[in-house]
Amino acid sequence: MTPSAIRADLTFPHIWQARILPSRPLILPARHFIYPREAEEVERGAMEVMVRPEATAPEFLATCALGFQDPIVPSGLWFCPNPNELCALSGGYAYLIDTREPERFTMLPYRPVLEVRPIREMNLLLFVGHHAMLAWGADGLAWESEKLSSEGITIVAIDGPILRGRGWDLLTDKETDFALDLRNGQRIG
Numbered sequence: 001m002t003p004s005a006i007r008a009d010l011t012f013p014h015i016w017q018a019r020i021l022p023s024r025p026l027i028l029p030a031r032h033f034i035y036p037r038e039a040e041e042v043e044r045g046a047m048e049v050m051v052r053p054e055a056t057a058p059e060f061l062a063t064c065a066l067g068f069q070d071p072i073v074p075s076g077l078w079f080c081p082n083p084n085e086l087c088a089l090s091g092g093y094a095y096l097i098d099t100r101e102p103e104r105f106t107m108l109p110y111r112p113v114l115e116v117r118p119i120r121e122m123n124l125l126l127f128v129g130h131h132a133m134l135a136w137g138a139d140g141l142a143w144e145s146e147k148l149s150s151e152g153i154t155i156v157a158i159d160g161p162i163l164r165g166r167g168w169d170l171l172t173d174k175e176t177d178f179a180l181d182l183r184n185g186q187r188i189g
Helices: none
Strands: 006-009 017-021 032-035 047-052 060-064 075-079 085-090 093-098 105-107 115-119 124-128 133-137 140-144 153-159 162-169 174-181
Touching (some): 017 075, 032 093, 060 085, 060 093, 115 153
Antiparallel strands (some): 017 047, 093 105, 115 124
16 A cells, blocks of 8 residues: 555544554554454455554554555554544455453445545544445444435535535436435435
8 A cells, every 4th residue: 555545534532653664564563353243365465553552551563454556445554432442444344442451343335435524513434335325423334324326425515514416326226415424324315
């Protein structure tokens, strides 16, 4: 993974420190976690992240399997609404890792995530897929929207708790507008 393809977002406060390594260390640290656990050939193109949960806690290596090798899908680190969680994206595969207990993680179902948008005012990290959106809050999954598009979502604006977007409808073969309430993910228009 090239450094130019890696993004980072510093929106939310956090208690951990992390750095993306250019390659896997020759000597693995005592604590090493592979995400997802059942991945085959996870090392090929995986993002290697050295994480220190707190100033006094031992660090660990997080090996995050690569989704897609395409610059259109995000890769990098994002701060989460929960200051103990880290969001790592590797080629559009999203891993939400509890830095205090790294064996606890969630891999989001979107393959791939196409956009990550922190919404500080709502304390949400928003993930955009091809057909729907998912919001992650301080307590984990906050909501998942209904299907908003047959293929591709564009966020047009966020006005307070209202997200306005556009998606392509297969049946009408045109772009249609929608609005979501960011408090619960319900479509309101």
